[in-house]
Amino acid sequence: MFGDQGGRNDLVRRHNLALVLRRVHVAPATRSELTRVSGLNRSTIGALVAELADRGLVVEDEAAGAGQVGRPSPLVRPSDAPIAVAVNPELDAVTVATVRLGGRVLAKERVPLDAPPTPEEAVTVAVAAARRLLARSGGARLVGAGVAVPGVVRRVDGLVRLAPHLGWRDVPIAAMVGEALGVQAGAANDAGLGAQAEWVFGAGRGVEDLVYVHGGASGVGGGIVSGGALVGGATGHAGELGHVGIRRGGRADTIGVRGTLESEVRRSALLEVLGLERADPDELESALIADRSRPVRDEVRRQIDALAVALASVINLLNPSRIVLGGFLSALTAATPGRLADVVATRALPLPDEPVDIRRAELGSDLLLIGAAELPFTRLFADPLPA
Amino acid sequence: MFGDQGGRNDLVRRHNLALVLRRVHVAPATRSELTRVSGLNRSTIGALVAELADRGLVVEDEAAGAGQVGRPSPLVRPSDAPIAVAVNPELDAVTVATVRLGGRVLAKERVPLDAPPTPEEAVTVAVAAARRLLARSGGARLVGAGVAVPGVVRRVDGLVRLAPHLGWRDVPIAAMVGEALGVQAGAANDAGLGAQAEWVFGAGRGVEDLVYVHGGASGVGGGIVSGGALVGGATGHAGELGHVGIRRGGRADTIGVRGTLESEVRRSALLEVLGLERADPDELESALIADRSRPVRDEVRRQIDALAVALASVINLLNPSRIVLGGFLSALTAATPGRLADVVATRALPLPDEPVDIRRAELGSDLLLIGAAELPFTRLFADPLPA
């Protein structure tokens, strides 16, 4: 918590405030629950909640005690006032949303584009949309912004190192958005933020060691949570699961490397054998389940086996307790249930008592926006009472 | 630091004591240096050091100030009194050492064996050797024991899940050693402990995101440090780099999986092409450099390329700032300098400004013993003043 800095007394206060606020952010809790999980004294929790309520970060519902003996404990929920702007630039659109604490998307706007946006265009479009959304949210307090970028992003300062599909290179997108909106902004890889969202609110809730793998139209990415913290790496772009090697030779992937997960497991290859032009996630899944022809089954098997090889490497390397599959990977595995786990089992360390729990993602299309909003919220938790 | 527990005021004390003790453990430092790096007040550092000295954990040398203006600051060094027992059972021997704070090996004893030891034999031999070593170290205070096991170990309780070469399965080795010696004991995978040793005292000093890869006679293992903490995984056996997949088909490795790093990169294959029966690390390295015949060069190239594919996967996954190669991997890369980095570069994300620093390990044959001793020492740091 204190890093390698010496701890002062007031840091304890900050830490405990953050603890309470983060816990309430994940799910509302009664004061007595907060007392239990924190191990702090009732009176301390009372003071902490009072201070957070004072700053408009949490509210207390008198409602609560259902059938419990004893004095009922008020339910502490995140306030509706603090609000974050989430931005997700893509090839054909820029999506913007306002998100409240608790990962609640308040309003969302998708602005279609004819061509991939330049950084300046993306910022202009995003800021205009954000202002429209904010105008409709009376009484909200903007605490920051977060950008989910399909590319490699340096987390410390939100610099887009490389976004091949957008054609961006070394773009300080966080600084640009932050300046335009007049707030602090952060940016990170989209799949990494998806990992964070699934970890906090989705299929990875409560898990300390998690790997999230996202299959998108343009490639495969992911995020790693280890020991209850998102793994950033030296410069913040850990989690590029798409470029894990699984074979010699083979196709080249989006960065020109042969035989990687992303070169073998491709949404477009699935659409091709299915004879589809385009499909949303649900359509793709039903099509894969409905079409039992030989070419489709062969392609699905090939892709599942390739995914299994990569996941086995990741499991042996990181020993996660859960793996969450998002994007089209979810549909892919639904088409042939069980096969993925079976192939993984033949390649992972043979410890049958401790199998990895492989699950489908739970959050839907708001995934990236919720994840992007976590960037400013995380900063808020680090220092809940600025000034 | 406080996990998800609420922080109390006295935990600040524990944290700061641990901070000072750990810093001094890594390298002696003057009080003023401690003040600077911790950000704490001079008076606070004074109190902390005094308390640690009181408990016999550190000593203050009056010597210090060379050529500095101002009052000289006493040098704080780890005391010689606290001592840890390190145990490393192998196929043909059990090695035991007494280790002092600062990673200083005080005495070492290698007991050769005719056959791989059963757990009971290993404990008997280790404890007898430990008692001999301790008898020679007057005035020392035994603070705990650590066991480095060539196999998969659950870190929380030091249970050996699987050690194929020793033929062990589900052996509570830490509990056995701890009971026999009458102290707390821990156990972990040998390569993981090697990683920790290199991180604290060797080629990974000061780095926050590190991957250590160890090539041993019986396979390839490793350890991961992310964000300044050793990555344990859900059950503590993360870091099995040997079983990262790199190709289809191929040989089976020690756990029967085909096409993994460990199935391609093998010490025995190098010895074979060199026509050697056995060789210590230095001999192997000189032989590889001296023998420029076609079969040797081809085998070295094959192995380096295989290693590069695995490392590229790891780099894309974890974005470390440094990779440390130990065991015979160090000799392997010395034979053809540059090639490893070149092949890695073709397969890793193209971010030329932030290349990974690939280095050879610095610690020699004491590596595993120093790492094993870190297990009890780490526990000591977590609570420097028990009772």
Add this chain to the structure above:
DNA sequence: GCAGATTGTTGTGGCGTACAACATAACCGG
């Protein structure tokens, strides 16, 4: 030997949590 600089030492004050005693508000059984 003196000025300047740096660091150890000591005493006071502020901050944050624990603890205990008391107050409050539900459920429960008659």
Add this chain to the structure above:
DNA sequence: CCGGTTATGTTGTACGCCACAACAATCTGC
């Protein structure tokens, strides 16, 4: 409907820990 039981919020005091300021100690450089 009412007192007993139970769990929780509230309040005032105590304790631990660190920051700060003033003073003491010890080195360098001239």
